[in-house]
Every structure is written in structure tokens, then in C-alpha cells.
Amino acid sequence: MGADQGMILLKQKKGGVTMKRMLISIVAMIMVFTLAACGSNNNNNSSSSSSPSKEVVSEAPATTEAATPADEPITLKFFTALADRANGAGKVEQDIIDAYTKENPNIKIEVEALQDEPYKAKIKVYASTDAIPDIIQSWGQTSFIKPLIDNNMLLELNAGDFADNNFVPGAMDGFMQEGKVYGLPRSADFLVLYYNKKIFDDNSLSVPTTLPELLEVSKKLRAKGINPITTNAMEGWSLPIWFEYAAQRENGDFNKIDNVLKGQGTFSGDADFLAAAKDLQELAANKALADGFLTADYGTSRNLFGQGQAAMFVMGNWEAGMATDENFPEEVRKNIGAISYPTSDKGKATDVAVWFGGGYSVSKNSKHPEAAIAFLKYFFKPENWAKQVWQGGAGTPAQSFTDYLTGQESTLQKQLVDIFGSITSSSGTPMHDMGTDEFKTKVMEAHQKLFGKQVSPEDFLKELDAAVALLK
Amino acid sequence: MKTTSPVLKLIQHVILWFVALIQIFPLVWLVNYSFLKSGDFFGKNILKWPAVFEWKNYNSAFTSGKVPHFMLNSLIITTVTILAAAILSLMLSYALTRMEWKLRKPTMAFILLGMIVPIHSTLLPNFILFDWLHIIDNPLSLILPYIAFSLPISMLIISGFVETIPRSIEESAVIDGSSIYGVIFRILLPITKPAIAAVCIMNFISWWNEFIMANTFLTSEKFKTLPFSIMKFAGQYSSNYGAQFAVMTMIALPTVIIYLMFTEQMSRGITAGAVKG
Numbered sequence: 010m011g012a013d014q015g016m017i018l019l020k021q022k023k024g025g026v027t028m029k030r031m032l033i034s035i036v037a038m039i040m041v042f043t044l045a046a047c048g049s050n051n052n053n054n055s056s057s058s059s060s061p062s063k064e065v066v067s068e069a070p071a072t073t074e075a076a077t078p079a080d081e082p083i084t085l086k087f088f089t090a091l092a093d094r095a096n097g098a099g100k101v102e103q104d105i106i107d108a109y110t111k112e113n114p115n116i117k118i119e120v121e122a123l124q125d126e127p128y129k130a131k132i133k134v135y136a137s138t139d140a141i142p143d144i145i146q147s148w149g150q151t152s153f154i155k156p157l158i159d160n161n162m163l164l165e166l167n168a169g170d171f172a173d174n175n176f177v178p179g180a181m182d183g184f185m186q187e188g189k190v191y192g193l194p195r196s197a198d199f200l201v202l203y204y205n206k207k208i209f210d211d212n213s214l215s216v217p218t219t220l221p222e223l224l225e226v227s228k229k230l231r232a233k234g235i236n237p238i239t240t241n242a243m244e245g246w247s248l249p250i251w252f253e254y255a256a257q258r259e260n261g262d263f264n265k266i267d268n269v270l271k272g273q274g275t276f277s278g279d280a281d282f283l284a285a286a287k288d289l290q291e292l293a294a295n296k297a298l299a300d301g302f303l304t305a306d307y308g309t310s311r312n313l314f315g316q317g318q319a320a321m322f323v324m325g326n327w328e329a330g331m332a333t334d335e336n337f338p339e340e341v342r343k344n345i346g347a348i349s350y351p352t353s354d355k356g357k358a359t360d361v362a363v364w365f366g367g368g369y370s371v372s373k374n375s376k377h378p379e380a381a382i383a384f385l386k387y388f389f390k391p392e393n394w395a396k397q398v399w400q401g402g403a404g405t406p407a408q409s410f411t412d413y414l415t416g417q418e419s420t421l422q423k424q425l426v427d428i429f430g431s432i433t434s435s436s437g438t439p440m441h442d443m444g445t446d447e448f449k450t451k452v453m454e455a456h457q458k459l460f461g462k463q464v465s466p467e468d469f470l471k472e473l474d475a476a477v478a479l480l481k
Numbered sequence: 482m483k484t485t486s487p488v489l490k491l492i493q494h495v496i497l498w499f500v501a502l503i504q505i506f507p508l509v510w511l512v513n514y515s516f517l518k519s520g521d522f523f524g525k526n527i528l529k530w531p532a533v534f535e536w537k538n539y540n541s542a543f544t545s546g547k548v549p550h551f552m553l554n555s556l557i558i559t560t561v562t563i564l565a566a567a568i569l570s571l572m573l574s575y576a577l578t579r580m581e582w583k584l585r586k587p588t589m590a591f592i593l594l595g596m597i598v599p600i601h602s603t604l605l606p607n608f609i610l611f612d613w614l615h616i617i618d619n620p621l622s623l624i625l626p627y628i629a630f631s632l633p634i635s636m637l638i639i640s641g642f643v644e645t646i647p648r649s650i651e652e653s654a655v656i657d658g659s660s661i662y663g664v665i666f667r668i669l670l671p672i673t674k675p676a677i678a679a680v681c682i683m684n685f686i687s688w689w690n691e692f693i694m695a696n697t698f699l700t701s702e703k704f705k706t707l708p709f710s711i712m713k714f715a716g717q718y719s720s721n722y723g724a725q726f727a728v729m730t731m732i733a734l735p736t737v738i739i740y741l742m743f744t745e746q747m748s749r750g751i752t753a754g755a756v757k758g
Contacts, residue, residue: 086700092715095545099717121700124715134608134697140617309523311719316524327718336520336723367717 080115083380086142087120088135090128090367094120097330097403098196105393109384116380129153136162141372143381147192149183149365150442152449154191157370163191164371164378174389175409180365183438192370193385194407195394196327199363199435200250201428202351203314203322203331206344208235216348218358220258220288223351226320227297236299236319238292241307242460245453249441250362251323252456254350255285261355263362263436270443270477277470286459286466293462303461317341326429327404332421347424361428362436365407405429444480451476511733515539515726522722538727546710546728547702554620555689555706562624563684566631567677573632574640575665579651589640595633604697611698622698623706627688635680638751642676643669679750682743686736707732 087106091099099122106118121142123131128146135141141162147154157163168181168190177197184192204216209226212233217223227237240247257263260281269276276282292298299305299319314322315337322328331337332345349358369388371381388394395406396413402422414426441452455472458464464472485493514522515538516531542548576582577589603626611622646669654668670677692708699705710728714721740747 091717092712093717093721094713095541096721097716119701122712123696124712125717127696127712131697134605137605138609138612140612308719308722312520312523315520318525325718334520336518338520 080113082115082117083377084117084119085144085377085381085384087118088128088132088142088145089120089122090125090146092122092124094122097401098398101394101397101401101403104397105388108393109387116384118384132157136160139374141374143372143375143377144384145370145372146367147184147370148367148442149181149192149194150438151444152442152446154184154370155186158186158191162373164373164375164381166190166193166371166382170382170386171389174386175391175395176389177407177409179435179437180407183365184368184370192368193389194365194368196366196368196398196404197363197407197429198325198327198366198405199361199429199432200247200254200323200325201347201349201425203324203328203345203347205314205317205320205341206346207340208317208320216346217351218348220351220353224292224295224297227292228295230320231296236313237297238321238323239299239302239305239310239313239319240323241305241310242298242303242457243306243309245457246439246441247323247325248456248460249452250436250439251350252285252289252459253362253436253440254356255288256282257360257362257436258350258353258356259285259288261360263360263434266440267437267443270440270480272477272481275470276473276477277467279470282470283466286469290459290462290466293460298460303457315341326425329404329419329422329425330402332419333402345421347421347428349428357433358428359431359433360435361432362439363429363432364436364438364442368407444476448476448479451479508733508737511726511730515723515730517723517726519720519722519724535723538723539731541714541721541724542710542727542731546713546724548707548710548728548731550702551705551707551710552731554704558620558623558627558706559685559688561620562627562631562688563681565624566628566635566684567681569628570632570635570639570680571670571673571677572665573636574643575661575669577636578640578643579648592636593633595629596637598630600630600693604694607694608697617698618700618704620704623691623695626694627684627691631680631684631688635684638680638683639673639676642673642750646672675746675750677750678743679747682739682747685739689736690732 089099089102091097091102093099094103103120106120110116110118132141132145136157147157147163154163171193174193176194180194180197181190181192184190184194206216208230209216212230212235214226214229215222217226230237240251242248253263253266256266265274265279265281268274293302299310299313301309305313310319310322311324311328311331313319315331315334317338317340326347332342334342349361350356352358369385371378371385375381389408391408391410391412395408395410398404398406399410399413400415402419405425418426441449444452452473455464455469455476458472459466459469510528513528513531516534516536517529518531518535521529521531573592577585577592607622607626608617611617611619616622650672651664651668654664659667690708691706695706695708699709707728710732711725714724714728
């Protein structure tokens with residue numbers, strides 16, 4: 010009995026010890042993480058204090074530090090929507106950042122890169138806590154930039170600082186509000202009609218240059234069992250830009266849509282808009298749109314065209330890289346060409362739907378606004394972004410880049426440069442981006458219904474008017 | 482029990498095989514496409530035998546996708562989460578099923594209320610709170626909410642199981658001089674192992690792939706988890722789908738292995754708690 014009790018006591022003690030050990034290890038675990046938190050926190054703070062943290066020291070060679078003692082270590086937070094850092098525009102962006110931090114060892118740039126949608130979701134979280142990173146990607150579109158400006162989150166930039174960067178005239182318009190500049194555009198985007206020359210040649214057809222030809226060619230392609238036109242109708246943002254083309258080809262003026270959005274007139278009741286909507290629906294009625302048109306997202310439609318299963322692809326100039334994309338069969342990629350949208354007697358090929366896409370803004374709460382602006386000046390030096398993005402085939406910069414044409418460009422790139430260089434009138438910011446999120450959704454849905462033949466052209470215009478009513 | 486006719490049995494088998502194939506198909510599709518070039522995606526065929534196996538996809542997943550780094554992060558975060566959740570829910574279950582105290586029932590209801598809180602509604606408040614506590618971009622900012630979201634359902638399953646255990650075992654332990662912790666960890670823990678295993682596997686599956694919280698609370702590369710690897714291959718417009726599928730195959734692998742290994746234990750653990758209605 011006594012021995013038994015002793016055993017139990019002993020065991021209990023043992024149990025007590027394991028218990029304690031478990032508790033201690035849990036506490037230790039929590040402490041490790043909390044310490045880690047303090048550690049990383051110190052790093053952030055060190056940017057404002059003069060004592061450099063270990064990490065910064067290890068990155069900055071002692072010699073340069075001695076040479077420029079005035080340079081205090083600065084950490085800039087850089088938040089971008091170019092998630093892929095190893096290819097395309099994301100690589101160019103990262104290369105410039107790396108070059109800059111190499112030249113300026115006291116500056117450390119922490120990059121946070123997310124994909125488009127997660128990016129836009131997270132910027133809202135940041136905005137609600139005043140913790141916006143120093144430099145953020147922004148879009149020169151009311152739907153994105155206006156709430157940030159209105160809530161006093163963005164720093165006003167001095168356009169004169171960037172006079173040497175050769176921005177294309179009007180490129181900053183989207184980033185301006187009440188005459189003040191809040192961002193710098195990165196790229197110039199325009200919608201074109203890509204075509205697969207081989208399909209046209211094989212079927213002895215010629216590439217359409219006018220609207221009637223487009224319809225005619227589509228009918229013939231369809232009769233031969235080939236998908237005529239594809240685009241990313243599922244996401245939907247290419248459709249309103251397409252409609253801007255269609256409307257311009259009917260009324261000869263891109264500004265008329267902008268006027269309606271400003272409250273001058275309506276869509277319904279306008280004979281030209283109605284004719285434009287009818288033109289588009291006629292394409293749909295004659296099966297000019299690829300099978301599964303409305304359920305094709307970006308990747309699907311791009312691959313449909315790239316695999317040679319569709320003859321034409323309505324998409325932006327940034328797809329210049331398709332001509333060299335080894336993911337696609339050679340017979341397709343060697344034969345891709347691009348033209349401006351087919352013309353009418355009112356709209357010419359030099360009237361192009363062009364706008365300025367993504368860019369950068371500086372946070373108003375930034376602790377180092379001068380450093381952020383200095384970096385942007387470096388970034389937009391013509392030999393940096395403009396040259397590298399063009400020569401890398403990753404898009405068209407919003408700056409003059411004629412000095413950097415190499416002569417090595419693909420035929421497709423040359424065709425795109427010709428279109429860009431010949432522009433006589435331009436559409437500006439796409440219509441769906443000129444309002445709130447709700448407006449954008451409604452406009453895109455209306456277009457999807459139009460292309461899907463779910464509404465009549467008249468009702469489509471009414472739906473657009475209903476969307477515009479949301480803006481007031 | 483009636484003897485079933487062979488015809489009926491055949492039909493049964495055909496239906497079951499059909500269902501099984503539908504269930505397995507996404508995995509086959511995933512592995513298949515991870516060997517294709519991005520340009521081959523969305524083609525005419527649902528499955529496509531690769532002309533050349535694109536091992537490059539896996540290669541880039543490891544290098545530019547940083548899979549090993551992110552996998553280690555995911556592993557640490559999920560392991561800490563499921564261990565803490567298991568210990569806490571076992572202790573909670575004991576307190577809520579065995580101990581007699583005044584606010585026992587309301588407390589239990591309050592914890593179960595956690596099941597109906599949508600994750601998205603907690604993102605912003607948690608971000609503000611963590612920002613204030615300076616644990617943004619820290620594993621704790623994921624581990625804490627993960628544990629919190631694991632607790633209600635884990636506690637429900639384990640306490641269901643605990644209720645089926647005869648009290649006399651604990652009573653004799655107490656008579657023999659065991660403390661409360663002794664009862665929980667030396668008597669209950671071994672008996673509730675199946676339920677705890679089930680809970681751990683369930684939590685593993687739900688947090689291994691978690692993205693929205695990780696996306697909100699992490700900023701630097703240092704602590705990012707596996708789902709971010711997929712994003713590394715997302716271009717501005719179109720993406721490197723082949724590499725993304727390679728990453729997804731590797732993310733799915735541990736889940737599949739664990740599920741295959743423990744599937745029986747898991748269903749046993751969950752149903753055991755449900756016996757006593």
C-alpha cells in the first residue's frame with residue numbers, strides 16, 4: 010500500500026514535470042515569435058533612427074558608408090501588382106530596383122508583389138490603417154485613384170521634377186485631380202486586332218480593314234469551321250473598349266462617350282450609339298465570336314489564338330511578346346500581325362483606343378518622401394524603364410522610346426509601333442474605369458449581355474444609362 | 482440482411498467507380514497539366530499527353546517559385562497551429578464537459594459561435610489589431626487566428642468524444658491522487674487519440690492552403706507561405722500556367738499523402754464522437 014502510494018506520487022511528480030516542460034516549451038515558442046516580431050520591428054524603426062540595424066549593415070559595404078557618412082539608411086516599402094518577378098514587366102521593375110539599391114547602398118527597398126485582384130484587396134486594408142507602403146502601384150483611373158486622393162492618402166507630385174523623363178503628352182492626365190499630379194504612368198496601352206496571317210493565307214482571305222470586311226471575313230471563316238474572333242469576355246474589360254471603337258467608327262469622335270459620362274446626353278436615343286451596338290451584335294449573330302466566347306478568360310482566349318484555333322484576337326498591345334513566346338507553335342507565332350480596329354467612313358485606322366495603364370504613386374504618410382521621389386526619378390529615366398521595358402518586349406512605355414528602337418524588333422512589334430506612332434485621336438481612359446466599382450461591374454455586364462445576345466441593342470444602351478446614373 | 486443479386490452489385494460497383502473517378506479526376510488533371518507548356522493549356526482535349534515532359538515547370542517552381550522556402554514556412558506555421566489547437570481544444574473539452582461551473586453552458590455556446598464568423602469579416606479588425614501589436618508580417622499573425630478558427634470545431638469533436646468515456650476511469654485516477662492536468666494528459670489524451678488525430682488532420686488540411694489571411698497579414702518574402710509560390714508565376718495578364726500547376730501539384734502532395742494515410746482514423750475519430758447523440 011505504502012509502496013503503491015509512493016509509486017503514484019512518483020508518477021504524479023513525473024506527470025507534473027512533463028506538464029511543466031510542455032508549458033515551458035509553449036511559452037518559449039511564443040517568446041521566440043514575439044522576439045522575432047520585435048526584431049523585424051526594430052529593422053523598420055532603424056530606418057528613421059541613425060543607428061543601422063544588422064541587416065542594413067551587412068548589405069552596405071563599410072567603405073561606401075565611410076565615404077558618404079551623411080547617408081542614413083533608409084528603407085522604402087514598395088508595393089506592386091507585378092507578381093512575376095522573373096519575367097516581363099515585373100523583371101524589368103525588379104532589375105531597376107536592384108540596380109538602384111546597388112548604386113545607393115544606404116537605401117533598402119522592400120518589395121511586396123501581389124497579383125492584380127489580391128493587390129486591390131490589400132490596398133483597401135492598407136488604406137484603412139494609414140499604413141500604406143511608401144511607393145505603391147496605382148492606376149490612372151477614377152475607380153482606383155479617386156478614393157485614395159479624396160482620403161488624402163497620396164502625395165502630390167511636382168510634374169516639373171519629371172520633365173526630363175519624356176512622358177508622352179497627356180500621359181499624366183489620369184493621375185491628376187484638380188490640376189495636381191498624384192502618380193506617374195508606367196505604360197501606354199492600346200487595343201488592337203491581332204490576326205493569324207497563316208489562317209488568312211491558307212483560306213485565301215485578306216485581313217479585314219473595314220467593318221463590312223470584318224463581318225464578311227468572319228462569316229467565311231465560320232463557314233470553314235474556324236473560330237473568327239476571340240477575347241477575354243469572361244473578365245469583360247476588353248468589351249467596353251471594343252465598344253468605344255465601334256462607337257467611334259459610327260460617330261467619328263471618341264469624346265462622345267466621355268460627354269455622356271459627364272452628364273451631357275444619354276446613350277439611349279443616340280442613333281450612332283445604337284448603330285454601334287447593332288454592329289457588335291451583328292458580329293455575334295453571325296457567329297463571328299469564337300465558340301465559348303463569353304466563358305473564355307484571358308488565358309483561354311490567348312491560348313485559343315496562340316494555338317491557331319482562332320483567326321483574330323482583340324487585345325492590348327502588351328501581347329507583342331506573343332510573337333516570340335515559345336509556348337506557342339512556331340507556325341503561329343511567326344505569323345501574328347496586328348492592325349488597328351477596322352475602319353468606316355467616319356473612323357480611321359489612326360483613331361485608336363489608347364489609354365495609360367498602371368503607374369506609381371507615393372504615400373502621403375511616407376517617412377521618406379524625398380527618397381521615394383528620388384527613386385521614381387531614377388526609375389523613369391529614359392534609359393531605365395522606357396528602354397528596358399521596350400527592348401524586353403514587355404510592353405509600351407508611357408514615355409518617348411524612339412531612341413531605343415534597336416531594329417531587332419519582331420514584325421509584330423514594328424506594326425504596333427507604327428500604330429502607336431500614327432495616332433491622330435485617342436479614346437483615353439476606358440469607359441468602365443471612369444467611375445466606381447459598381448459602375449464598372451454594371452458596364453461590363455451590359456457588354457457581356459450584348460455580345461451574348463441576351464439584350465437588344467436598345468436595352469443595352471438603357472443599361473449603360475442606368476450605370477451612368479450611379480455616378481451622380 | 483438480404484443477399485444482393487450480382488446484377489445489383491455490378492450496378493453498385495459501376496456507380497461507385499464512376500463517383501471515385503470524378504473525385505480523382507482533378508488530381509490526374511493537375512499532375513497531367515503540370516508537365517505541359519503554358520501554350521498547351523485550354524486546348525481541345527481535356528487531358529493531353531505531353532509531347533515533351535516539361536520538367537522545366539518543376540525546376541522553375543523550385544527556383545523562382547521558392548517552393549522549398551515557402552514550404553518550410555507553411556510547415557512551421559501549420560505544425561505550431563495544429564499542435565496548439567489540439568492541446569487547447571482537449572483542455573477546453575475537459576473544462577466544458579467534465580467540470581461543473583456557473584457559466585459553462587454559455588461559454589460553450591460562445592466558443593461554438595466562432596464557427597459562424599466568416600474569415601473575411603475578421604481581416605480588417607485583425608489587421609488593425611496586429612498592426613497595433615506590431616506582429617504584422619510575423620508568423621504569429623497567422624498562427625493566432627488559425628488557432629482561433631480551429632478551436633470551435635475541434636472542441637466540438639473532442640468533447641463529443643470525451644462524453645463517451647466513462648467517468649469512472651477519471652474518478653479512479655483522481656482517487657489515486659492524480660491532478661487535473663494528470664487526468665487530462667495521462668488519462669484522457671491516450672483515450673481520445675483518434676479524435677485528436679482527426680482534428681489535427683482536419684486543421685492541417687484547412688490551414689495548409691490558407692491564402693486570404695496570409696495575403697493580408699504577411700508582407701515580406703521571409704514568412705510567406707506556399708500559396709504565394711503560385712502567384713510568383715502570375716503575369717500582368719496571362720501567366721506561366723505550367724509552373725503554377727507544378728507548384729499546385731507539390732502543394733497538394735502532402736495533403737493527399739496525409740489523407741491516404743489517415744483516412745480511416747479520421748472517419749473513425751469524427752464518427753466516434755457522434756455516437757452519443
